[in-house]
Amino acid sequence: MPYPKCTLVTPTYNWPEALELLLLSLLNQTILPNEVIIADDGSNEDTKKLIEKFQANFPIPLLHxxxxxxxxxxxxxxxxxIxxxxxxxxxxxxxxxxxNKNFIKDHLTFAEKNHYLFGSRVNIQESILSKVLSEKIIHFNLFSKGIKKRGRTIRIPYLMKFSKNIDQRSKKLRGCNMSFWREDFIKINGFNENLVGWGIDDSEMIQRLHNINIKGLRLKYSAIVYHIFHKEQSKNNVEINNEIERVTTEKKLTYIEKGINQYL
Incomplete structure (x- = not known):
């Protein structure tokens, strides 16, 4: 079966050193997405210059x-x-x-109608942060120094044959590693712009996918990513966001008023 055509979307904010490693790891993929869109939440000129440098000879459209x-x-x-x-x-x-070089391939291999996918992450620790950034390290494995949750570096896609559909939003969901059908995202009106500050935007959106009977599939032993260490963001508004998510869950809301419809 042919792979679906796909867009890789990544948010960024004033950390071009990390974004550069993401783009270098993208160039290393066994299968490239059809396009990449960088969703920039107001970064300064440094990020723009970095993206322009990559755009000069990127093999696929790189949009900012x-x-x-x-x-x-x-x-x-x-x-x-989106x-x-x-x-x-x-x-x-x-x-x-x-x-990981097979990241895009794994997401496309297991993409399935009426489903979204979510994977986990391996954490790169603070102790090797400066080395990773200065030496632009994009290759890690089970034995790499300075990583946490190293069992998640093991890739055995065959084991996905035993994966079961997930009917409820998982606490293991991370927006740093997931995929979904654009038409499903538009059906629920995308991300909720009433959410403010850090957190909840991905899980609240996924809850609405469940509310229209889209199932989850957890990517284990495949779609491996490494998360670069950073200090935790302010969680000032997390209570407001948690309340929005609670209402979405309890009332089985499927559509929000302030979403992607403003830009279509």
């Missing part, structure tokens, strides 16, 4: 969608980016992720 910096507005910039996407399947990674 930017809006002004007005605190954390990730749901808004992600909606704008509205621009030209392909049916969306793979989402964070801007501080380094992908």
């Amino acid at each position: 969608v930017w809006h002004e910096d007005n605190k954390n507005r990730k749901p808004k910039i992600m909606n704008k980016a 509205a621009m996407a030209n392909y049916d399947y969306i793979i989402e990674v964070d801007g501080d992720i380094i992908m």
